Amino acid sequence: SQTIHQWPATLVQPVGSPLSLECTVEGTSNPNLYWYRQAAGRGLQLLFYSVGIGQISSEVPQNLSASRPQDRQFILSSKKLLLSDSGFYLCAWTGQGLPNEKLFFGSGTQLSVL
Amino acid sequence: GNSVTQMEGPVTLSEEAFLTINCTYTATGYPSLFWYVQYPGEGLQLLLKATKADDKGSNKGFEATYRKETTSFHLEKGSVQVSDSAVYFCALYSGNTPLVFGKGTRLSVIA
Numbered sequence: 001s002q003t004i005h006q007w008p009a010t011l012v013q014p015v016g017s018p019l020s021l022e023c024t025v026e027g028t029s030n031p032n033l034y035w036y037r038q039a040a041g042r043g044l045q046l047l048f049y050s051v052g053i054g055q056i057s058s059e060v061p062q063n064l065s066a067s068r069p070q071d072r073q074f075i076l077s078s079k080k081l082l083l084s085d086s087g088f089y090l091c092a093w094t095g096q097g098l099p100n101e102k103l104f105f106g107s108g109t110q111l112s113v114l
Numbered sequence: 115g116n117s118v119t120q121m122e123g124p125v126t127l128s129e130e131a132f133l134t135i136n137c138t139y140t141a142t143g144y145p146s147l148f149w150y151v152q153y154p155g156e157g158l159q160l161l162l163k164a165t166k167a168d169d170k171g172s173n174k175g176f177e178a179t180y181r182k183e184t185t186s187f188h189l190e191k192g193s194v195q196v197s198d199s200a201v202y203f204c205a206l207y208s209g210n211t212p213l214v215f216g217k218g219t220r221l222s223v224i225a
Contacts (some may be wrong), residue, residue, distance in 0.1 A: 006157075036215075041217075042220060043203070043217025043218050044215035044216075044217070045215075046212050049212050092157070092158075101168070103160070103221070105157030105158045108155075
């Protein structure tokens with residue numbers, strides 16, 4: 001069966017520090033991968049999605065970036081965090097042959113930037 | 115562009131009360147509509163969906179009907195339980211673009 005792993009579960013970082021959140025999917029190949037952010041009062045915002053290795057689409061311009069170095073690995077990064085980067089980050093995937101709207105979410109990373 | 119608007123929370127209800135969470139959408143074409151639920155400390159999971167006008171999605175006692183004439187997909191449950199406390203997201207899918215979510219509505223059910 002397919003599983004999605006996302007880590008760390010919680011993270012407290014100072015302003016200006018770098019960020020790396022990792023997400024991996026097991027049990028499937030060539031998934032579509034997504035990073036969403038859930039910020040207080042702003043709902044669920046799509047940040048990046050990827051349909052294949054090295055293919056990244058950015059939905060919102062900001063100081064975050066995403067990379068997909070391997071088929072089932074999706075990394076969210078920042079060189080210098082801002083206070084406004086605080087939020088709950090969710091990785092999600094959907095598989096080839098599945099409807100694109102059926103997303104499977106990881107358990108999320110609560111990021112606090114202080 | 116595509117967008118989803120859902121009622122602001124939080125919503126607090128007593129156990130066995132009737133629940134309605136409003137959702138309206140704007141989309142080109144003929145979107146599919148969804149409700150996702152996020153229980154405390156977890157990611158989101160699909161609750162129900164409807165793919166065409168007048169379809170009714172249902173799961174775990176929750177229902178929502180796709181109303182094209184009012185561009186709405188309101189979530190309802192006849193008798194809520196404490197275990198239904200969660201954040202509910204309305205979402206839309208149209209064409210090959212990723213899912214678009216509403217801002218979420220937090221529901222708290224008290225015994």
